């Protein structure tokens with residue numbers, strides 16, 4: 001896979017960040033690749049998609065003859081405490097699929113996804129005796145008369161990252177971008193609805209629901225231990241997990257927080273409170289909070305919600321906005337119900353993310369998260 005030699009400022013050195021050095025090819029260069037290389041190129045973008053706790057659970061198998069990529073989940077990367085029924089992993093897989101589909105459209109290929117039937121009960125954290133990989137969906141590619149999407153969408157995949165910072169509440173989302181986000185959601189799946197909230201009283205309520213969700217989970221010992229396992233030191237070269245600096249934490253603060261969550265160091269009540277409060281402030285300061293709600297909470301809708309989320313995140317990146325995801329509010333039942341009440345909907349909120357521009361401009365320059373090598377997430381045929 002081709003990589004650039006001049007990385008962007010927010011891509012740290014080291015092999016754990018090589019995935020971000022993928023080069024956006026000109027269309028003529030892409031056309032000269034064989035089908036196998038083209039599909040591998042799309043897989044490189046699927047690797048850049050956001051995943052819960054940066055677990056990178058997606059596995060891909062390329063089939064040149066069928067011109068398809070099979071997307072699977074590695075159950076060993078489904079988290080027992082924060083994702084017992086695999087919802088977050090499935091949404092993450094949807095985001096990975098979105099990058100493939102959108103990249104294909106930009107390079108002149110149509111992509112069609114088919115979710116595999118009856119996999120829902122298998123999308124669970126793996127027990128020792130379980131088959132670890134579960135195949136979830138296949139995306140097939142066909143030539144289009146001409147590309148239907150600008151290559152800037154592919155560049156946005158390389159620039160996109162979560163920015164978990166306080167946003168500048170004075171910045172408003174342009175109504176035309178807001179209505180594009182609604183059409184993106186509808187075009188992914190008719191069973192999804194987008195609620196885009198930007199009025200101060202509702203943002204205040206959402207901030208409180210989020211704080212309730214975060215303080216509930218962080219005070220559960222098992223959840224805190226699991227989160228600690230997925231936090232890594234700022235100078236780590238591990239390919240998975242989240243560095244404290246991605247949350248705006250210094251080297252020391254990141255280590256202290258991880259040790260506290262792991263139970264091997266002190267974690268003061270006001271430190272856990274500050275963690276939950278950060279989400280609240282984040283919500284309140286946002287230009288908008290987006291809630292993707294689904295008619296049904298099943299694999300099909302979870303994949304679609306992940307696809308819609310990623311497509312919106314890329315559109316917002318192109319418009320100069322950052323996003324930050326908040327899964328607590330979708331996973332913890334009481335705040336999720338409160339959210340439904342506030343939105344006056346019977347649909348299930350599956351994805352909640354906030355949109356804005358950082359109040360402190362330096363926050364938008366925080367480094368990218370790490371990724372494994374493409375070879376580590378590609379499966380050989382027959383495996």
Ligand SMILES: Cc1cc2nc3c(=O)[nH]c(=O)nc-3n(C[C@H](O)[C@H](O)[C@H](O)COP(=O)(O)O)c2cc1C
Nearest residue numbers: 050051052053054088091161162325326327328369
């Ligand atoms: C389904 C899903 C749920 C997530 N939930 C949270 C969350 O609750 N809080 C948070 O800070 N980040 C959350 N994230 C962001 C991931 O931690 C982030 O995508 C990952 O660390 C990779 O970083 P990147 O998106 O900047 O590449 C979530 C991402 C996904 C896809």
